[in-house]
Amino acid sequence: MxxxxxxxxxxxxxxxxxxxxxxxxxxxxxxxxxxxxxxxxxxxxxxxxxxxxxxxxxxxxxxxxxxxxxxxxxxCLRESIQNRPMIDCTSALLDYLNLAMSHNSVEQARALYLDNRNVLLREEELGNGSVDECPIYVREVITRALDLGASGIILVHNHPSGDPQPSRMDIDLTRRLKAAARTMDITLVDHLIVAHGNYVSFRHSNLI
CATH class of the missing domain: 1.10.150 (DNA polymerase; domain 1)
Known part of the structure; x- marks a missing residue:
């Protein structure tokens, strides 16, 4: 401590x-x-x-x-990412997500829906789970993106264990979401895992 x-x-x-x-x-x-x-x-x-x-x-x-x-x-941190392309404010975005989610005692998933400039349209909580799992439904994420007219999605969830390394389930989910999004001309911009101030970016890790 x-x-x-x-x-x-x-x-x-x-x-x-x-x-x-x-x-x-x-x-x-x-x-x-x-x-x-x-x-x-x-x-x-x-x-x-x-x-x-x-x-x-x-x-x-x-x-x-x-x-x-x-x-x-x-x-205050959320204000710092408003009206800015998400791919240009990685540090500010991670500061916000780490404080908002990183230290939760159970897994939580969120989706950031982006416009065609990668600017945030809407942030929505997808649900809360247990200490090591949070169900995410690909169809619901894509349907909501279509409702909002989103061009891109950043998926985010936390690992209460403190280890941000993705599980096989995380990787499989990301691949399914990317494939489903592509059929609707929507880009899965990134999947971020935050954990006690640490993070993994699927985009930077070449997992997308």
Whole structure:
């Protein structure tokens, strides 16, 4: 959790958490200490699932404030990818997806539907699954792309294990989706797997 975090970073994280949590100084400091002790760093505390924050903090107000901070950060990162071709903003896109999905405790899949300039038309959640599986239905993804008039798709899902390497099922699904999309003149631009700040791009890995 916190072994790679320097003492200086832990101290700075503690101070920032205290400021974010507000309220009585003594209470805020105690909550900040509990969070840093449990997660090891400010970043780990902010990106943690709500359930884990609640377990560490023991205070619903602290949970609400940290979740609000994370949602604000996600909204800001999402704004940074608006009206830009997705293939030109890979770093910003990954920052957004990593914060929004990377630390989820179960697999979640999303589709980013793109126009003919590869600019985001719509982002939609395809569903949530278990710790190691999330069903994705090719027909539904393609049907929705046609409804939106999309020219391209970026498929995204997370691996709660922390290992972003694709499974055989991930590879097979990608090939089926690419083939189905091609018949409708739709491009599968990429399939991204995010996991605890790491990622794999099927396009960059020559898997598409």
């Amino acid at each position: 916190g072994s790679a975090t320097s003492q200086k970073e832990r101290t700075e994280g503690r101070a920032l958490l205290k400021a974010l949590l507000g309220g009585q100084e003594k209470d805020a400091l105690a909550a900040a200490d509990r969070l840093i002790a449990h997660f090891g760093s400010l970043k780990a505390a902010v990106v943690a699932p709500r359930r884990e924050i609640a377990r560490a903090a023991g205070d619903p107000i602290v949970v609400q404030r940290l979740v609000a901070v994370r949602q604000t950060m996600i909204a």
